[in-house]
Amino acid sequence: MPTFSEKTLQRANEIVSHYPAGKQKSALLPILHLAQREWGGYLSTESMDYVAQFLDISPVEVYEVATFYSMYNLQPVGRYVLEVCHTGPCCTVGAENIMGYISQKLGIKAGETTADGLFTLKPMECLGACGYGPVLQILEKFHEHLTEQKIDDLIAECRTKAAALN
Numbered sequence: 001m002p003t004f005s006e007k008t009l010q011r012a013n014e015i016v017s018h019y020p021a022g023k024q025k026s027a028l029l030p031i032l033h034l035a036q037r038e039w040g041g042y043l044s045t046e047s048m049d050y051v052a053q054f055l056d057i058s059p060v061e062v063y064e065v066a067t068f069y070s071m072y073n074l075q076p077v078g079r080y081v082l083e084v085c086h087t088g089p090c091c092t093v094g095a096e097n098i099m100g101y102i103s104q105k106l107g108i109k110a111g112e113t114t115a116d117g118l119f120t121l122k123p124m125e126c127l128g129a130c131g132y133g134p135v136l137q138i139l140e141k142f143h144e145h146l147t148e149q150k151i152d153d154l155i156a157e158c159r160t161k162a163a164a165l166n
């Protein structure tokens with residue numbers, strides 16, 4: 001079973017300390033975010049079991065939360081997850097075309113990851129930015145009023161950043 005790094009463990013304990021004794025389960029969402037960040041952007045069964053042990057709750061309590069919220073990835077993902085809103089209001093302003101354009105540009109379908117491990121295309125329900133559609137999120141940052149040109153620029157920017165990190 002994986003374990004948190006020292007730094008993450010400190011942060012996790014600090015988060016838990018915000019809740020009354022015995023109510024540590026309330027820290028589940030932020031702890032799952034930490035776990036996802038710690039272990040490559042997704043939650044394996046082993047990492048969810050570790051979180052359950054850490055919070056002293058049953059594994060199924062973790063699974064039911066992790067499988068409910070779309071911000072948790074349950075499979076390995078690319079370095080950049082393109083989370084594209086495909087709910088009604090965004091669709092009326094072109095979200096489906098944007099999804100199709102990304103899919104064609106990267107050669108992947110929704111839910112897939114590029115062979116180089118850089119990009120995952122993930123359709124999302126409403127991201128809460130309906131007035132700014134089409135919208136996508138990458139690494140917790142929103143990109144609004146998307147056009148094909150903006151997608152080209154975003155993908156190029158991600159590739160440049162990834163190259164600089166390697």
Ligand code: FES
Pocket residue numbers: 085086087088089090091125126127128129130131133135
């Ligand atoms: S419908 Fe796309 S952000 Fe709400």
